[in-house]
Amino acid sequence: EAGVAQSPRYKIIEKRQSVAFWCNPISGHATLYWYQQILGQGPKLLIQFQNNGVVDDSQLPKDRFSAERLKGVDSTLKIQPAKLEDSAVYLCASSSYRGRGTEAFFGQGTRLTVV
Amino acid sequence: ELKVEQNPLFLSMQEGKNYTIYCNYSTTSDRLYWYRQDPGKSLESLFVLLSNGAVKQEGRLMASLDTKARLSTLHITAAVHDLSATYFCAVDFVAAGNKLTFGGGTRVLVKP
Numbered sequence: 001e002a003g004v005a006q007s008p009r010y011k012i013i014e015k016r017q018s019v020a021f022w023c024n025p026i027s028g029h030a031t032l033y034w035y036q037q038i039l040g041q042g043p044k045l046l047i048q049f050q051n052n053g054v055v056d057d058s059q060l061p062k063d064r065f066s067a068e069r070l071k072g073v074d075s076t077l078k079i080q081p082a083k084l085e086d087s088a089v090y091l092c093a094s095s096s097y098r099g100r101g102t103e104a105f106f107g108q109g110t111r112l113t114v115v
Numbered sequence: 116e117l118k119v120e121q122n123p124l125f126l127s128m129q130e131g132k133n134y135t136i137y138c139n140y141s142t143t144s145d146r147l148y149w150y151r152q153d154p155g156k157s158l159e160s161l162f163v164l165l166s167n168g169a170v171k172q173e174g175r176l177m178a179s180l181d182t183k184a185r186l187s188t189l190h191i192t193a194a195v196h197d198l199s200a201t202y203f204c205a206v207d208f209v210a211a212g213n214k215l216t217f218g219g220g221t222r223v224l225v226k227p
Contacts, residue, residue, distance in 0.1 A: 042119075042217030043203075055214075103160055
């Protein structure tokens with residue numbers, strides 16, 4: 001079974017520029033998550049999709065971050081404009097969601113450096 | 116507030132000795148996960164604990180869950196160098212609904 005695919009693996013941009021990340025979840029997984037992991041910290045949930053609908057985006061900085069999941073499969077996360085504090089690894093995860101306790105599987109992540 | 120705290124933050128281990136990582140959480144949950152992360156890599160699932168008193172073991176690692184104490188432990192038996200990594204616990208809080216709140220991680224370094 002193929003895992004969660006993310007691209008690019010690395011990205012370096014200047015502050016105020018825009019950037020987009022892509023995620024392809026495990027086939028058949030209805031739930032997709034984007035997490036932000038700052039160096040030395042645990043991942044923090046940014047947004048959760050169930051199929052193509054948003055379940056939770058309470059921690060997404062909506063003035064600069066946006067995300068979409070077209071057709072309930074692939075997802076993109078965009079930052080515009082980027083700030084220095086956005087430097088982090090952005091992890092995508094997916095799960096099949098059969099109730100609480102369903103395991104989530106993580107992609108390799110995209111490491112963003114804002115200079 | 117939904118909080119997950121791990122301690123210690125850093126653990127320097129000697130090969131062959133036993134150690135424990137603790138994960139405390141702030142409110143009701145009976146779903147707890149342990150993940151391992153190697154430097155520059157993603158999160159690898161280790162254990163899924165789904166009920167009070169759950170205990171799971173894989174090799175030198177054993178995880179347990181006490182929902183009354185809101186505590187999970189990850190016990191390492193006879194540490195070996197290959198276990199060097201950062202370990203995260205994550206909680207699926209009843210109030211939050213099928214999404215994970217992570218602890219800050221415990222960085223483990225096993226020295227010969």
